[in-house]
Amino acid sequence: MELEFLRWLRERIPSSPQVALGIGDDAALLNQTAGKQTVVTTDMLMDGVDFRLAECGARAAGRKALAVNLSDLAAMGARPVAAFVSLALPRSDEGDLAKQLLEGLLPLATEYECAIAGGDTNTWDGPLAISITAIGEANTGRSWLRSGAQPGDAILATGAFGGSIRGRHLTFTPRVRDALLLQELGANVHAAIDVSDGLSLDLSRICDASSCGALINLMKVPIHSDATALANPLDRALGDGEDFELILAVPALTAEQLLATQPLGIPLTQIGWFEAELGMRQQLASGEIEPLSPRGYEH
């Protein structure tokens, strides 16, 4: 990275106790602790695919690029430690663009105590691409995998779903605090995923990884006001994606407790049950149960 830009950035980066060496060398150094695991996720966001730079501006694009990575850490129940930000900048105002991208993501990094510990800034004739790798930490064996759901577990969801395309896909809050709070409470979370591609599609991914099925009570799906303003709000809640809410598999007793106490700052709703029978099913208002085809964004 350019020296002046580096200096500007260094003054604005939140510190992280695990980061022994940050930006400026051939690599960063993070301290390891026995009994901990490093949690690593990476997402690449591109102009015209994940955002439209000309419409949303660089700050919003930068914010989203970090937010989706933090959402993945939240889905693992992990605490953010550091992020690495690589940029392919279109050859025009690339300096300003880089600064604005960072200005967009730094408040989020600061809020979740996630250091920016490295990256790679490049210029080319192509459109803007932002690739971020986020590194977190969790106690060994305490991360939430997709594969731990058991028949009889309740399906809990944070927040509400659908219509994120109206703007929320850029401004959403990654559920980092909520995940860490559940970890601190010692909540018995069997499995988790964040909804990037669609509530029903991402739920089916927990089912696939856990070799179980799921029954969604359609009446219980929390529909976001962004979706109620559109046609077929329930369909949108089930398939729109980019809600970045968490779906959790928790045993019935834990679910009861969490639903009664609502310990998070955001609503926690039970939308159904995991079942032994493979496949996804939906319960209609009439009480009738029929198969549900998971839908959403397939990569």
Place this chain on the structure above:
Amino acid sequence: MELEFLRWLRERIPSSPQVALGIGDDAALLNQTAGKQTVVTTDMLMDGVDFRLAECGARAAGRKALAVNLSDLAAMGARPVAAFVSLALPRSDEGDLAKQLLEGLLPLATEYECAIAGGDTNTWDGPLAISITAIGEANTGRSWLRSGAQPGDAILATGAFGGSIRGRHLTFTPRVRDALLLQELGANVHAAIDVSDGLSLDLSRICDASSCGALINLMKVPIHSDATALANPLDRALGDGEDFELILAVPALTAEQLLATQPLGIPLTQIGWFEAELGMRQQLASGEIEPLSPRGYEH
């Protein structure tokens, strides 16, 4: 990633004892050990900047993208653990392209026991971009920083320099084995960097980080045969870059030993000394000493 591609990839990935959870969840899990540090580097390579896809093909591009990251780990004296591979694929034959990119980098991953533990595969209307984050491991405090060079240290270099544009920038061997061998020998390396942007420019970065200067004996600079075939071979050795050789700062006694025993499979050459006086200087064949302007590729 697409399921079939994921399955294909999983069968070909080298295992790594630290990787507790690899591709397929929201994030990967790596085990931590007391007394170790996680070493993290990231590089983004783009069509038309770091390679020309139409000329070199996807396998060579994929190989280079991993190799430059492994070179950064080598420059830290770190052992590779896992790599995360994110792709922005041009919308046409994207499946084949992804497979070929991976086919290009998997032999290198296998050779250096570096698992592919995650990534993000995307398609767009832009050109190919490959973003890799490589994670390694080193004993706490034993990584080689840029900032540890001391006046009186010898400047050692692996291999030879210049003319990498003739093809070596795609086929070079990252000096992972050599770095690990020096670590195993307990060699007292004060500072290191890999030459990506130019021998003199990268050497000046050690000087800047270490607050010292350097005197290069021009007669001692090992010039690669790729450069001797071109005009001004010495200039090319000093400024071409993408040699991905290591420059090391080591105390005089260590240097003497290493130069006498030549423990690496590749030549180790002393090209000068670090000095207390700031700035870079060059010693000519005549013995005359004059200032040297570092040159190479500035980002």
